[in-house]
Amino acid sequence: MAVSEKIKEYMERASWIRKMFEQGIELKSKFGPDKVFDFSLGNPNLEPPEKVKQAILEVIEDRRPGKHAYMPNAGLKETREAVANFLSKEHGMKLTWEHVIMTCGAGGGLNVALKTLLDDKDEVIVLTPYFVEYLFYINNHNGIGQLVNTNEDFSLDLKAIEAGTNEKTKAIIINSPNNPSGRVYDEPSLISLGKILLKMREKYDCTVYLLSDEPYSKLVYDGIRVPSVFKAYPYSLVITSYSKDLSLPGERIGFVAVNPEMKNWRQVVDGLTFCNRILGFVNAPALMQRILPRLQGVTVDIREYQRKRDLLSRGLSDAGYSFIMPEGAFYLFPKSPIPDDVLFVQTLLQENILAVPGMGFGTPGFFRLAYCVEDRVIEGSMEGFRRAIQKYLP
Numbered sequence: 001m002a003v004s005e006k007i008k009e010y011m012e013r014a015s016w017i018r019k020m021f022e023q024g025i026e027l028k029s030k031f032g033p034d035k036v037f038d039f040s041l042g043n044p045n046l047e048p049p050e051k052v053k054q055a056i057l058e059v060i061e062d063r064r065p066g067k068h069a070y071m072p073n074a075g076l077k078e079t080r081e082a083v084a085n086f087l088s089k090e091h092g093m094k095l096t097w098e099h100v101i102m103t104c105g106a107g108g109g110l111n112v113a114l115k116t117l118l119d120d121k122d123e124v125i126v127l128t129p130y131f132v133e134y135l136f137y138i139n140n141h142n143g144i145g146q147l148v149n150t151n152e153d154f155s156l157d158l159k160a161i162e163a164g165t166n167e168k169t170k171a172i173i174i175n176s177p178n179n180p181s182g183r184v185y186d187e188p189s190l191i192s193l194g195k196i197l198l199k200m201r202e203k204y205d206c207t208v209y210l211l212s213d214e215p216y217s218k219l220v221y222d223g224i225r226v227p228s229v230f231k232a233y234p235y236s237l238v239i240t241s242y243s244k245d246l247s248l249p250g251e252r253i254g255f256v257a258v259n260p261e262m263k264n265w266r267q268v269v270d271g272l273t274f275c276n277r278i279l280g281f282v283n284a285p286a287l288m289q290r291i292l293p294r295l296q297g298v299t300v301d302i303r304e305y306q307r308k309r310d311l312l313s314r315g316l317s318d319a320g321y322s323f324i325m326p327e328g329a330f331y332l333f334p335k336s337p338i339p340d341d342v343l344f345v346q347t348l349l350q351e352n353i354l355a356v357p358g359m360g361f362g363t364p365g366f367f368r369l370a371y372c373v374e375d376r377v378i379e380g381s382m383e384g385f386r387r388a389i390q391k392y393l394p
């Protein structure tokens, strides 16, 4: 057997992603791409802002040598400084370039952080519904993922989190705005979470690190802001990327920022830097690092995603679907009209609509729609959504 037993099993577990992708290709070739309504992938449909293209051209035009060379594993000082200055304003506390490590996207950042923190069999709390890759990432570094449910409205269930922690808990991953629910955790709940984690320190004499996965933090609607985890808990790390807010997912650029109030922050930063190297990332892509100082605070037009959210949610609500209104990210997570979400996703497929069953996020009974798509996909799908739910209405 060429592929290890473990990876074979993981590939089977994750095969619904591939199946969805393949079914999409098949439907598109059979009916034509404009007759298929693909809500399956979180691949931003908006092009990067003009300023990104301009910055790339300027960096390329600068003919000084060494631009493509190896660099310190944590990244270029000027880039780390620009990010730190931006974060200092956002979080209302002083970060320096030394608190920031540039990574290959948020996915790379999460792996670097977990590699740095986990000893074998350490536990990591993951909240359902969760981003599909978390459990694989935790296993990459010999940790054990412990699933903890959120409340019915997908807000933090603090009691469940407290009950899910023990002396082996080394970290908790939170993701706000959340993929797939769109929920943003509010400030009081983050502060309460911080208190619970500090209590753990006293109870078990161990530190639980809060990994805040925030690639959607700038994609928030209706004037909402994502509260600072740094303010809520000193042993926190922000892990994020420019994949979604600058529409650069293929360029693999992000960072990990360490809370400056963390007592042992320098040790953690050294660990992150070393793990960036030994995981084989070596450093985040040089060209992308060079454009970032010119792009702090720049985003795609977020109003576009809010408009798409409103268009889709209005249509689904009229058709009889129920869901919480997403406060951020570009996903809607409606309740399946029948308990079997896989069967309902199959029903949507008969209408040429591609969605992802909630069980893939550890939350059966729901399905996810990524609305980072052209308007015609949303508008064209509405009849199909209506017919699908009507099959199950009494």
Ligand SMILES: Cc1ncc(COP(=O)(O)O)c(C=O)c1O
Binding pocket: 042, 104, 105, 106, 107, 108, 131, 175, 179, 213, 215, 240, 241, 242, 243, 249, 253, 254
């Ligand atoms: C919640 C969450 N975390 C991390 C990632 C990975 O982001 P990146 O492309 O920056 O690695 C994604 C991508 O979809 C995501 O949804």
